[in-house]
Amino acid sequence: MAEPVSSVDLIPIESQTRTIQTCFQQCLYEVPNFQRPYSWSLEQLEDFWSDVVLAQGDFFFGSTVTWVSEKRDLFNDTYSIIDGQQRLTTSAIALSVLRDSFNKVATRADAGDAETRAAKAQAITTQRYLVATDDDGNPYPILKRPERIFYEYIQNPSAIPTGAKWTSGAQRIGEARRFFENKIVGEMGELSAADQVERLKSIRANVLKARIIQVELASEEDGFLIFETLNTRGADLRLSDLVKNLLIRGGATDVPDRQAIADRWDRVVERVQDGRVNPDVADRFIWQSWNSRRTAVREPELFKEISGHVRGDRAKHVAYLEELEVDSSTYEWLENEDVRVQSAASGVRNAYSVPEFVDSVRALAIFNVSVANSTVLAIARKYQETRLVKVAQLIEVMRLVENFHFHFTALTNSGSTGGTRSRYNRFAVRLEGAQSKSAVAEAIADLKGKLKASLPARERSEKAFMSLFYAPSLQLTQAQKLRARKIFVAYVLMAFAKSEKTLPAGQNLASWSIEHIKPQSQGVKDYRDSTYSIGNLTLLTAALNSGLGDASLPAKVEALRKGSAYFDSELESWASSGLVIPTDEQIGKRSALLASEALDKIWNL
Secondary structure (H helix, E strand, C coil): CCCCCCCCCCCCEEEEEEEHHHHHHHCEEECCCCCCCCCCCHHHHHHHHHHHHCCCCCCEEEEEEEEEEECCCCCCCEEEEEECHHHHHHHHHHHHHHHHHHHHHHCCCCCCHHHHHHHHHHHHHHHCCCEEECCCCCEEECEECCCHHHHHHHHCCCCCCCCCCCCHHHHHHHHHHHHHHHHHHHHHCCCCHHHHHHHHHHHHHHHHHCEEEEEEECCHHHHHHHHHHHHHCCCCCCHHHHHHHHHHHHHCCCHHHHHHHHHHHHHHHHHHHCCCCCCCHHHHHHHHHHHCCCCCCCHHHHHHHHHHHHCCCHHHHHHHHHHHHHHHHHHCCCCCCCCCCCCCCCCCCCHHHCHHHHHHHHHHHHCCCCCCHHHHHHHHHHHHHCCCCCHHHHHHHHHHHHHHHHHHHHHCCCCCCHHHHHHHHHHHHHHHHCCCHHHHHHHHHHHHHHHHHCCCCHHHHHHHHHCCECCCCCCCCHHHHHCCCHHHHHHHHHHHHHHCCCCCCCCCHHHEEEEECCCCCCCCCCCCCHHHEHHHEEEEEHHHHCCCCCCCHHHHHHHHHHCCCCCCHHHHHHHHHCCCCCCHHHHHHHHHHHHHHHHHHHCCC
16 A cells, blocks of 8 residues: 655755855845744754864755745845754854954954955955845845844844843854854964964855755745654754744734744743753743643653644634743743742732742752642642632642652652652642632642652651751762752751741842851861751851851850841750850750751641
8 A cells, every 4th residue: 555645745845955155145044933043052063163164075064944935036035944044043153253253363463464454355255144235235134033133243243232132042142152252263373364364264165165955845834844744754843843833833824923923932932941051941841831731741742732732723822822821920930049029919819929939939949849840830820810729728739849859859869750740740730620619628638648648758857857967168079069058058947947937938048148056167077077067057147147257156146046047945055055165966966856846847748
């Protein structure tokens, strides 16, 4: 039986081999709004440098897939890029650095008139591969990208900067430019001005003679189909690339609507990507958002599920985009150790205006826990969109998750998170479907029971807690550093003060300092010494701590009380008895007391 012919197989396609030089001389390019941002990593740039820039002969640079989006009679046509934008963009960035390097040679102190003229002429020649001019003198960027900085910094550095925000794609462009700047500086060495011009011309020649196959499609609709098909045939497309393409293609009927969806999508991605360097962040957000609303699926299967969910209905495409917009406002601050309490607005239920919610989000970031994100998204959304979740329940769910992971992750580093993730996903879906306050309460009670049943043995948690330490002056292994980070130890000490309400929720941990009650000794190099133990630590504001130095305990007591430090019964007895320096035995006894209070009261489920 003959295999069925797909719609992609019937698309009319033309192709021709071009060099980067002929691409940039005979064509104009634009990156369409459904494309991903620039994303090449340092590893890919290294490959470009070794394979293209340092090539000994012609180098085949892969293919581009395009369609003509604008035809001109007396000037170059504009081609929208379906595949290959990373290659063309990288080539343009490299050429921009070469242009600027020629200009630098022209200003060298030892450059003669001939070298100066030659360098300036080569800079002008190189610039023609970045911005073309028609017969009337109108300029056309060779490659039009959505990032404003690409035009301002790469193609026309004399342009007045707009001050546009550097998106993740813009940051990658900046990183690529710095990469080529460093590489080319290394190539110049101690060469004379004339030799530098020749070396730069050689590098430019290698960039320009790299060959590509330019595949040309007949229409934009064919471009959408090819873009999706590239993924099924092994192209390096992320889930977020495919979903963006899906929503623009299926949710809009004209160019303005497509641009509107593209702009909204880009804002979602920038919101969840902000401050996160991992390129998989947007994919993980889409996955966790989906699993916070619907029966969980594995990430490789998600695009198929999303496609089926919105298929054939433009309204569903837009509604799904709206879901992502809602969840991105919560996700933006997840995994952020510096998350802050937001101001409350009248009539608006915002989980981030609840200090206890913020404290738990911060705690999960400190523990490096993301497995619970589906539950965090679900409880925040249910609280903000309905009246079925009370403030106390919002706080309760977050404290359940925080307390569980204090034991399970921060203290004992227990096992795989596969079953834990499934538990959180099931709770999130159950909460999403809850239609009554009783259904919400039942879901929370069930989550509490399951988390409590999964706690590690008390003996493990207690032993791990008593081994907590803070030794900022010592060299530690990476594993030791994870449990002795200042922000983690400050979080632990702050929890005791908050439990006694000597300090309110929502504190910024960066403004607090850790005080060693028994002063640190210059001669002690073992982190297991009692000086560094949790039993010898307390918390102060940085301002109060700075003046204490190596003072004895009686001299510190006033500052500790003024700073609202937590005085457990052991520390209180030390202070009231006039103890100057606690002994190892006393510090050990206080460690055991704090461990007991921690497990029985503060992080108890």
